[in-house]
Amino acid sequence: MTDTGSDGPAGTGADHSDRRPGQPAHDEAPLFGPDSRFHAFFHDPRWALSIVRATVLEAAHPQVGAALTDNSTFVAHPWRRLRNTVVSLQRMFGADDEVRRREAARLNRLHARLKGADAHDRPYDAMDPAVRGWVVATLFESSVTMCRLSGQPLERGDMDRLYAEFRAYLAALEGDAGHLPPTVQEFWPYYDRVVEEELENTEAMRVILYRLFDHLPAPPLLHGLPAMWAAGRAVAGPLIGVITVASLPEPFRRRAGLPEMPGAQTLMQGAYLAAGLARFLPDGWIQPEGIAKLLALDPGGDDPRARSIGALTDRMKRAGALVRLLAPLPPEPDPAGGTDVRREAEAFFTAVLDQTGDGYLDWPDLAAMAREVAGRLDLDEPDETRLYDAFAGWWRELQAALDTDGDGRVSVREYAEAVPSLAGPALIRVAEVLFDVTDTDGDRRVDADEYRALFRRGFRRDMAGADGTYSRAAFVRDFLSFMAGRERSTAYDPLFSDA
Amino acid sequence: MRRRTVRPSPLGGSVTAEEVIDGSAVFPDPARGRPRGEARRRVPRHVACVMDGNGRWAARRSLPRTSGHRAAETTVIDVIEAARTAGVEWLSLYAFSTENWQRPGSEVDFLMRLVRRVVRKHAPVLHLRGIRCRFLGVTDPRIPPALARDFADLMTLTGENRGMTLTVAFDHGGRGDIVAAARSLIRSGVPAEAVDERSFAAHLPFPDTPDVDLVIRTSGEQRISNFMLWQVAYAEWIFPPVLWPDFRAAHFLECLDTYRQRDRRFGGVTPNANGERRP
Numbered sequence: 001m002t003d004t005g006s007d008g009p010a011g012t013g014a015d016h017s018d019r020r021p022g023q024p025a026h027d028e029a030p031l032f033g034p035d036s037r038f039h040a041f042f043h044d045p046r047w048a049l050s051i052v053r054a055t056v057l058e059a060a061h062p063q064v065g066a067a068l069t070d071n072s073t074f075v076a077h078p079w080r081r082l083r084n085t086v087v088s089l090q091r092m093f094g095a096d097d098e099v100r101r102r103e104a105a106r107l108n109r110l111h112a113r114l115k116g117a118d119a120h121d122r123p124y125d126a127m128d129p130a131v132r133g134w135v136v137a138t139l140f141e142s143s144v145t146m147c148r149l150s151g152q153p154l155e156r157g158d159m160d161r162l163y164a165e166f167r168a169y170l171a172a173l174e175g176d177a178g179h180l181p182p183t184v185q186e187f188w189p190y191y192d193r194v195v196e197e198e199l200e201n202t203e204a205m206r207v208i209l210y211r212l213f214d215h216l217p218a219p220p221l222l223h224g225l226p227a228m229w230a231a232g233r234a235v236a237g238p239l240i241g242v243i244t245v246a247s248l249p250e251p252f253r254r255r256a257g258l259p260e261m262p263g264a265q266t267l268m269q270g271a272y273l274a275a276g277l278a279r280f281l282p283d284g285w286i287q288p289e290g291i292a293k294l295l296a297l298d299p300g301g302d303d304p305r306a307r308s309i310g311a312l313t314d315r316m317k318r319a320g321a322l323v324r325l326l327a328p329l330p331p332e333p334d335p336a337g338g339t340d341v342r343r344e345a346e347a348f349f350t351a352v353l354d355q356t357g358d359g360y361l362d363w364p365d366l367a368a369m370a371r372e373v374a375g376r377l378d379l380d381e382p383d384e385t386r387l388y389d390a391f392a393g394w395w396r397e398l399q400a401a402l403d404t405d406g407d408g409r410v411s412v413r414e415y416a417e418a419v420p421s422l423a424g425p426a427l428i429r430v431a432e433v434l435f436d437v438t439d440t441d442g443d444r445r446v447d448a449d450e451y452r453a454l455f456r457r458g459f460r461r462d463m464a465g466a467d468g469t470y471s472r473a474a475f476v477r478d479f480l481s482f483m484a485g486r487e488r489s490t491a492y493d494p495l496f497s498d499a
Numbered sequence: 500m501r502r503r504t505v506r507p508s509p510l511g512g513s514v515t516a517e518e519v520i521d522g523s524a525v526f527p528d529p530a531r532g533r534p535r536g537e538a539r540r541r542v543p544r545h546v547a548c549v550m551d552g553n554g555r556w557a558a559r560r561s562l563p564r565t566s567g568h569r570a571a572e573t574t575v576i577d578v579i580e581a582a583r584t585a586g587v588e589w590l591s592l593y594a595f596s597t598e599n600w601q602r603p604g605s606e607v608d609f610l611m612r613l614v615r616r617v618v619r620k621h622a623p624v625l626h627l628r629g630i631r632c633r634f635l636g637v638t639d640p641r642i643p644p645a646l647a648r649d650f651a652d653l654m655t656l657t658g659e660n661r662g663m664t665l666t667v668a669f670d671h672g673g674r675g676d677i678v679a680a681a682r683s684l685i686r687s688g689v690p691a692e693a694v695d696e697r698s699f700a701a702h703l704p705f706p707d708t709p710d711v712d713l714v715i716r717t718s719g720e721q722r723i724s725n726f727m728l729w730q731v732a733y734a735e736w737i738f739p740p741v742l743w744p745d746f747r748a749a750h751f752l753e754c755l756d757t758y759r760q761r762d763r764r765f766g767g768v769t770p771n772a773n774g775e776r777r778p
Binding site (some may be wrong): 314317318320321322324325326329 | 615616618619622623626648649651652653655656658659
């Protein structure tokens with residue numbers, strides 16, 4: 001009914017309502033913006049469950065799965081990834097067409113860089129329109145299923161409208177929504193066909209179902225409370241897996257050989273129902289963007305919320321210290337062995353360099369760093385390409401210097417053995433380009449606002465120069481000393497290592 | 500037959516006949532009966548104790564040296580309480596020097612276990628009294644990780660307290676601290692001309708620690724033994740003959756009184772060269 005296929009990427013929201021004055025009432029509001037169906041869901045706690053489910057269905061698509069396995073940072077840095085996703089969805093579904101156009105262009109540039117072949121040499125391409133259609137389809141279907149499972153199925157009109165919004169999203173991204181059937185009625189056969197014919201038990205899907213939540217690192221804000229986080233995760237991790245599996249379409253569960261757990265269906269429906277009850281909370285209590293941003297806050301940062309949470313964390317730390325001091329003495333543990341330098345190198349490798357968390361340093365890891373910086377600084381062309389090129393140059397330098405066994409990637413061992421020789425000219429080039437793109441006004445100083453854009457925090461008092469700016473030389477020097485693993489706890493640390 | 504112990508100690512040297520336990524008078528609360536301002540002024544701001552004589556105390560009683568260390572626990576708690584009540588703002592205790600590692604392994608092991616037990620036992624009380632606890636030194640890898648963890652926990656627990664600051668020098672050496680400060684200074688790239696006493700002191704561990712006003716070394720030994728060398732530059736020293744396990748609040752207050760009689764001139768130098776008064 002709402003064919004957005006003819007719309008250009010820039011002409012979405014406002015055009016629709018202008019063009020169809022005779023539509024029923026629920027269609028008159030703009031497809032994007034605060035009155036959309038999507039926005040209502042966005043603030044619904046059930047959406048957390050349905051997003052996990054959608055991501056699993058996404059990852060079960062062989063092309064998406066391969067792209068995720070190769071490139072995604074969600075295993076090693078899930079909270080940063082979540083924050084970026086939430087910000088992106090907000091921009092895409094917001095009321096401002098110009099913001100949407102820029103975000104779509106950014107996503108397209110980002111996706112254009114994600115290409116390759118999976119373990120069976122089948123090519124994948126994040127720009128493939130059919131694949132992108134499927135990703136949007138999983139979001140729509142999971143939202144609908146979320147309502148069904150929690151006992152409040154969507155009205156026919158609402159479902160049509162939500163579908164139109166998701167098609168408009170795809171159109172904003174792709175230029176047209178031709179790879180999603182035009183109506184909801186035609187959508188279901190399409191969906192069932194993909195589920196039955198195309199989805200596989202991919203590695204990425206298994207990682208999300210069984211590894212991600214069991215190993216989920218604490219969000220930056222809660223870094224101070226590792227024991228509490230681990231305890232909560234040990235209970236919640238497997239539960240999320242079971243709930244998600246139980247909510248997947250039956251034909252797919254059968255084909256992928258996913259286990260049927262007794263009671264899982266009841267548990268899953270209970271979870272959706274319980275999360276659905278949270279809609280009776282007062283308005284504004286649950287704001288996903290607020291929560292995602294809050295979790296990604298750096299406790300050492302200068303955001304007032306970080307400070308109050310920081311105070312809370314300090315209290316929890318003190319309480320933890322007291323509990324440990326009061327606890328009966330455990331048997332004396334053996335002193336840990338191992339050489340310090342090597343351990344530090346390995347820790348740096350895991351926390352900073354290996355962005356995809358697969359145990360190897362490869363181009364996708366450095367690309368993920370470039371992606372993160374480009375996202376934070378909201379870079380446009382040609383700065384984004386300059387940044388990627390600089391990182392690519394650094395990758396070639398690293399590969400030449402460190403990949404001693406010639407498998408095309410750098411292992412922890414290879415890195416730890418060669419650590420001192422890391423700061424070559426290409427890394428200096430990365431630092432310089434990073435400085436240039438951060439210095440948006442081109443005065444060859446990074447001032448407080450530019451600094452905040454990159455690091456999401458203010459200057460530390462001892463670091464800025466006398467005039468409250470950061471000179472190119474100091475910026476490059478600090479970056480090199482961080483990247484060579486010589487100095488931690490700089491501003492770069494939260495930039496690249498925060499979960 | 501007094502043995503010359505070269506190091507300060509939680510565990511002293513051998514027995515001496517002339518050591519006295521009760522040769523000191525008990526002094527009343529120094530603040531009592533005086534105008535408040537005057538009393539405050541005359542209480543030393545930073546008192547440090549070199550806890551000497553545990554070993555001799557034990558040997559005098561034909562007990563193993565370890566029991567001397569055990570007996571020291573009571574004194575430590577007594578002195579902390581006395582200092583806090585008397586209005587001392589900073590109290591430092593020399594518990595274990597970098598040279599004490601030369602002691603027999605079994606004694607070192609015993610000390611580590613003892614200190615851990617004492618720290619854990621008294622942590623809640625120290626916290627409730629508003630005492631901020633710190634451990635100066637604690638860098639040697641031979642320190643058991645569990646003990647280091649307890650030290651860190653106690654520092655975390657009491658870090659925000661605003662009462663007296665208790666610094667326990669553990670695995671501490673005054674020269675080592677100065678060398679560490681020099682290293683840190685060189686690393687920060689300060690030009691030689693820019694280094695003065697104040698900026699140098701800012702690189703010492705816990706740079707907010709003020710200069711020591713009074714050092715009490717028990718058991719009659721009269722040595723510095725590499726204790727907080729930088730901070731004791733203008734300290735008054737008192738050497739009560741009492742062995743540390745017999746040292747009590749009364750002796751502590753007596754030392755404060757002796758300190759009050761002293762005429763401190765600082766050789767014309769201002770006191771508290773490093774460290775600002777805490778709010």
